[in-house]
Amino acid sequence: MIEFDNLAKRYGEIVAVDSLSLKVAPGEVYALLGANGAGKTTALRCLATLLQPSAGRTTVAGYDSATQPLEVRRRLGFLAASMGLYERLSPRELLSYFGGLQGMTESAIARRVPELIELFDLTSFADRLCGSLSTGQRQRVSIARSIVHDPPGVVLDEPTLGLDVLSSEAIQRFVLESRERRCAVLFSTHQMSEVELLADRVGIIAHGRLAAEGTIQQILELTSETTLSRAFLQVAKAGR
C-alpha cells in the first residue's frame, strides 16, 4: 500500500534522506523511529507529495507521489506534526471543509462528519471555534480531519506529541481500529511504549538512512538488547 523505493532528498549539500526503502502493507502498523533531524518528517513529506524527491520514489496504492500527487492524496490521510487547525472554524466546519476538498459529496459529508465526531469524542466541542480548544482536543480533531475521506493509507507524524494520557489513548485506539479496517498505518514517534503497543514492524532511521528494520523482536535480537529504547539508542548511535 505504502512504499518508499530508494528515496533520497537533498538540500544543496545537506542529505536529509538517503536511499530509504520500506513497505507498509494493508492492515499493517509501521513505526518509524529516529532522533530529531534524522529525516523522518522529510521522508513522510515526500510520501505526502509535499516535497519532491531528489532521487528514488514513493508510492501509495501504486501511485507515484511525484508524478501522480492528486491520486496519492485521495488515498492517503496525512497528519503533520504541526497540528495546525483553522482557528476561526469549528471542528464540524473544519471536517466538512476537508471533506469537500477531498471531493466528497454533500450527503457523504453529512454522514461522515457525525461519525468522526462520535469516533473521536468531539461532541462536546464540535461547534466551538478550534482556537479555543485544548492540545488534546486539537489533536483529536486533526486526526479526524486527516481521515475524513476514509483513506486506505494513513501517515501520522508524531501524533501523540505533547498529549496527556487520555488523549494519547484515544489516538492509540484509532490506530488499532485502523489496522482492523485493513488500513496501512505509518507513524513516526519518540514514544517507545507506544511503538511496543501498536507497531507490527519498526524502522529506525539515522541520518536519513534506514539503519534497522523488522518486528520489535527482530530489532531486539539484532541489537542483543532487552528493551526497545536501548535497541534504538544503539542503532541511532551506530548510524552516526
Place this chain on the structure above:
Amino acid sequence: MNFANVLLVFRKELTETLRDRRTLLIMLVVPIFLYPLLLILVQQLAIFGRRQLEEAPVTVVAQGAGGELLALLQSDSSISVEFAAAGTISSVQQGEADLLLVVQQPSDEHASGRAALYYDATRERSRIALETTTEHLEAWSDSLLMRRLAAASLPESFAEPLVLADSSVATAERMGGYALGRFLPMLLILMTLLGAFYPAIDLSAGEKERGTLETLLTTPVPPREVVAGKFLTVALVGISAAVLNLFSMLLTFRYAAVQFAEAADMQVSLPWSTVLTVVLFLIPLAVFFSAVFLGMALRAQSFKEAQNTLTPVQLASILPMTLPMVPGIPLTYPLALVPIGGVALLFRELMTGGAPPGPAVAALVATIFYALLALRFASRSFGREDVLFGVREAPVGRRSLGQRIAGWRSGRRILPTPAESLGFVAAVGLLYFYVGVTLQIRMGEEGILVSQLLLLALPAVLFAVLGPYRTRQTLALRTPSPRALAAGILIILGGMPIGWLLAWAQSLFMEIPAEFLTALEDLIRAETASEILWLLIVVALTPAICEELVFRGVLLQGLTSGMKAGRAIILSALVFGAFHLSIETAIRFLPSAWLGALLGLVVWRTGSLFVSGTMHFINNGLIVLIVATPGLEQLVMGPNEQPRWSLVALGAVLLGVGLRILPKRGGSLVAGEVLASER
C-alpha cells in the same frame, strides 16, 4: 480548473476572514465610523479653537495708535490692546505679545500714514493677531479715504476706477468633483490596499505559521485552485473595503456640505455613473494588490516576516497614488501605464467629468495586465516546496560581513546567480547615477570616458576576477567565428532602422523635451576629422566595451544561470533600457531596450562579448557619423523625423538574414551548458 474547489476554498476563507476582528476593523469599522468621527472631531476642534480665542484674546502691543484706530481695535473682544511708548520686537519673539503694531498717523489730510506689523509666523495666535489687526487697519484706511473723498467732493468711484469681478463658471457639481478628485482617488486606492493587506498575509504567511498550509496541500486540490480561492477572498475584501469607504466618505461629505460647502459654492457629490465606473476600475486594482501581496506573503515564513516584507511595497505603492494631487498632470497614454498611478489619475478625471477615452482604456488594460502578471506570480509561489518550508535557506546562523564575503568567495562556481548579477548591476547603476552623472556634468565628454571606464568596466572586471566565478564565462569572452561576427553586423545594421522606427512611434505618445534633444545633438556633433575620431572613442568605442562588460557580461550571464534564456535576455534588455533613462525623459528606454535585446540574443547564441561589442560600436558610431555628415541625416530620416520606410524594409531584410546565419548556441564555453553539465 475545478471551480467547485475554488468556491469551496473561497467560502471557507471568507467565513474565517469575517470572523477576524482585525480584518473587520479595517473593512467595516474604519469606513463606517472613521469619516463621521473625523468630521465631528474637526468641527469640535474648530469650536474649541474659537472658544479659546474668545476666552483668551490675542495681545496686540500698539505704538502710535490713537483715536479712531484705537477705538476700532478696542471694540474687538478678541484683541487685548496694550500700549507702549516704544514696543520691542523681542516681546513678540518671546511670546509676551502676539503682535507689535507701530503706527505713524498721517501728518495731514494729503499725506500717507504708515503701519508696521511685527508677528511670529510660527505661532498660530500671532498669525490670528495679524489677520484681525490687518482687517481693522484696512477698515480704518477705507474710512479715512471716504472722508478725504467727501472733503474734496469726489464720488467713491474716484478711488476705484476699475471694479474687478471674477466668478467661476464651473457648476457646483464640477467644483465638488474637482475638490473630491484631488484626494479621493488616493484615499480609495489606499483603502483597497489596506483592505487586501491583512487578509493576504493571514491567508498565506499566517496559514503557514499556524501549520495549516501543509495540511491543505495534502488534499487533492491543485495549488492553483487553492490560490484562486484565497485570492478571490482577498480581492473581495479589498474591493468591499474600498466601496464601503467610498460610500461612507460621500455620505459624510454630503452631510458636511450642508454645513460648510454652500459658502464655497460646491456640491460635494458624484453622479451614480461615476461612482459605478470607479467601483468597476477598483476591481482590477484590488486583484493586482491581492495577488502581489499574496505572492509575496507566501514567501515569508511568518506573519511578522510577511508584514516586514510587504510594508516597503505598501509604502512604494503610495507614491503613484499621490499623482492626482500634483497639479498640471493630465492622464496621458504613458501615465495611464504607470501601475496604480494610471488608475489614480483616471479616477480624478472621472470625478471632474472629463476622462479621455483612449488613456482610460489604456489604464484599464494595463491594470488588468499587471493584475494577471501578479496573479501568475502568486500562483507560482504556491505549492513550491522552498516557499512552503523555507528549505532553501542554509542553516548558517548569523555571520559577520567578512565571513559572508569569505563564504561567497569560497563557494566556487561558474557563473554568478541571477540575484548576485542583479545586485551587482543595481550597485553599479546607483554609483553611475550619483557619481557618473556628476562627473559628466563637470568634465563633459572626458567625464563620460572616465565614468564608463571607472564605474562600469572596472567593477565588472573586478567582480568577475575576484568573485568565485570563471572569469571568461562570466564576461562571455569567447573568440567569435567569422560567421558569428558577420551575423552580428547584419543584425545591428538591420536592427538600427527598426529601433529608430520604435523611437519615432514612441515620440507620438511621449513628447521629447527640446532641451534634451539639443543637448544630445550638441554632444554628438563634430565637424573636423579629429573631433569625429574623439567622439567615436567616447560615445561609440567606450560604451561598446564598458557597457557590454556589465550588461551582456555579468548581468546576462548571471541571469542565464538561473532562468530561461528568453526571460534572461528580455530582463537584461529592460535593465539596459532603464540604465538609459534620465531625469528629463524616458524617451531612450524603448530604443535602448531594443538594442539590448538584439545584443543579448547574439551573446546568448555566440557566447561572445566581442560580437556584441562590435555591434554596439557600429550602432553608436553610425549615429555619430550620420549626425556629422551633412546631408546624410536627411537621407536616413524622412521629413517627419521618421526613418524612411525603404530603410526600415531593408533593415528587416538584413535582420532576417543576420538571424538566419547566426550560429546556434553551443560549445563548452557557453556558460549555462557548462553549469548544467557540472551539476
